[in-house]
Amino acid sequence: MAGFDSGLKYAARLADAFAAAGAAPVLALPTTVAPHGLGAEQIAAATDRPVTTATWAELVVRARGAAAVVPVFDGPMVQRFIRDVHGDGEGDPAAGAGIAAGPLPVFVAGYVGMALYDRVGGYLMRSLADVVAVNSRTDLAEFSAAAAALGLPAQSLLLCGLALLPATPAPPADGPIRSVLFTDQPTVPRTDVGRAIIWDRLAAYAAAHPDRSVVLKPRHRPTETTFHRQRFSPEQWAAGRTLPRNLRIDYAPIAGLIEASDLVLTVSSTAALEAIAAGTRVAFIADTVNDASLNPPLIASGLLRRFDDIDADRIGVPDPAWLRDIFPDGDLPADGGASPAARVAERALHLIRSDEPRPHRAAWDSGFHTLRRVDDQLLPARTRAARLRLTPRRAAAGLLRRILRRLDA
Template identity: 40%
Template sequence: MPRNALFIAAFDSQLKWCGRIRDEFAGRGYECRVVVPDVRSALSAQQIADAGFDRVDSMNWSNLLDVAVHSDVVVCGLSGPITKGFSVELADRRRAAGVVGPVLITGWVGVIIEKITAGYLDRCGSDIVAVNSVADFDHFSTVGDRLGLPADNLVLTGLPFLSPRPQPQRTGPIRRVLFADQPTVPGREVERRYVYQKLVDYAYEHPDREVILKPRHRPGEDTFHKMLYHPEAVLAGIEQPANFKIDYTPIGEVLDSIDLMITMSSTACLEALDRGCRVALVLDLGIHERYGNQVFLDSGLLRTFDAIGADQLGTPEPSFLDSYFFDRDRTSTAIIADRADELVAAGTRPSHTAWETDYLRSAAAFHRETSAGPGGGRPNGQHSLVALRRRMVRHGPVKGVLAQASVSLLPPILNRSLRNLIRNGRTL
């Protein structure tokens, strides 16, 4: 009987990450199924197609756990907190069913620009934590050691869409320039308007170059990070030169023809370096965690628009490249699948030991006691009673009941209004 692998994703970036790994397992004869759980998700037909899939299945949380616990391999591409809830409840289901359970694989779908430690701890209850860089691996190993967590589930794999060694950087004239946009970086409208205007100005200054703005998604589509100010809306009414355009072609399909990629902190910069593109990371707004560019301080690629316009571009620091493009004799996905095959065949699961540590036992207990959404440990009615008691203690009997009612019964806009009234001590 062929082995089976379950892939879980909710957004396009997660689906693309799962897709690369799915191709590896499918090539080894696994029966593969891709599922979108009933958590916050958004996948348009075009996003599904761009990720290389014909279709995906939808499934409620409880059924997903039932299917997962009897799978050979589960690849979870969900965000950290949801992955943590999934791993807690999968461990509970596995114990209740008296089975060894699947090999649970987790990781990051791109460069980690925030919650680096928290993200690892959300995933440390899995059997394979696929780590993207040497720097991340060293950090996670240190954190795990401090908390008494076993390290045998940490696997240095690299990102699935990167090769072991990038192509030489192109040196010819710059003819095509691509700006890789991000949904929430920068987050404020005035910041986005500034960046987009600088791109338009660059196009005017270099009429012999094609300047392409690649939005993260089309208007009406969604990603894990919600975009509030789409470039089409921000640039509406701003005069643009003939050599400037907005284009939605997937980045992977155009990189071979791009001479320079500009971005704030997108993982796409690594894809560009891999394909030999020159890269500039925008420095005009400063260095800040909300831009994610603090992780690129050692890259050698941070530049102002003035420097970019003058073609004063950097070259990547060797140590930065070596962290993401480290020597290995296999692809990233082969490293992941080889380890999974080994664990399936042996019937061993590193996560079983991890769940016996003080840290994960307490983390699991806290999740079961407090979680109230998909991935929560209590039935919905029990969640509501616990939440009601908590709000009554905090606000008093009358306001506590009103606060619980606002969460349970009212739409968000009325919910916010009622919470404000309760917080300010007013009566309805």
């Protein structure tokens, strides 16, 4: 399941891997959580598999009848979905939460891109899963340390690499730069002024290199939705400017645009990893480096370049250590170079077919998640306490009375 376009692309890649292993995957979009209503072109760009739609409540019921379920949502929604499927009565009543009958499915969670912010928090939201697909060795070390400190099962962590990528990257291309692709992000830079500055520099680059084709690829059309909503679109920027004739805005699928490019520019888009995997040269734009731009973790890549460098074709090559971190195939069992998606499917199917204890149960029963569920239950009481000027003790007492009345009923 996925709630946004890049999530659907990730889910579809896993679905292909499950199908190749003999399973029967079904792709679904929830219709009752935001963002929803992906356009037909967004769906077609993500997958050629059939995609069904269902409410959250319907997906919870369907998940309980599945052998495995992969909620490709943001961290809080992954946690909510697993809780609802687990069914201890603590989920959203509208989702039909209740005690699940029969065995639970194998829960799989992952990251649709590089984990560039809220890294530990994002892992903890996904730590109820039986399989947590880990994209890099750096992530694995950080998540493993968090699991050890909090008493969570580290066996759920599966180092595999980003499921959108192959096991190893293609050799880097060389030769002249004739076509350049800039992959835009809806909220990077965060301000409209910051975004306009980057686009202005891209236009200046195109003007300085009239013999090159320069493509600005927006994350989505103004009428479409994705996980991050853009307020200021490239079209709005372009409407007030006379752009170089060799610069165009293009909404074609990213894979085809990368294939046709000699150089990919971005601030911090995961599309850069797809370009590196394809052997295309990449530069992370370093004119804005801050937490809001999500690029401090990319300093180790060796690919940060200011536009002055890019204008002069001073393009770097990936740092070997960083490349091994992002493509961790060398740390994984030698099995003919299985793709990251295939590794995820293999692990999930192993848990389905074996009597091996499920990490989900150990995580669910851990003191960390037990307290987390209690805290989440008390949160509405705390909110009401603030609104009604009740003390937390009186608010908690009211919650206890309601629970006892429910038990009596």
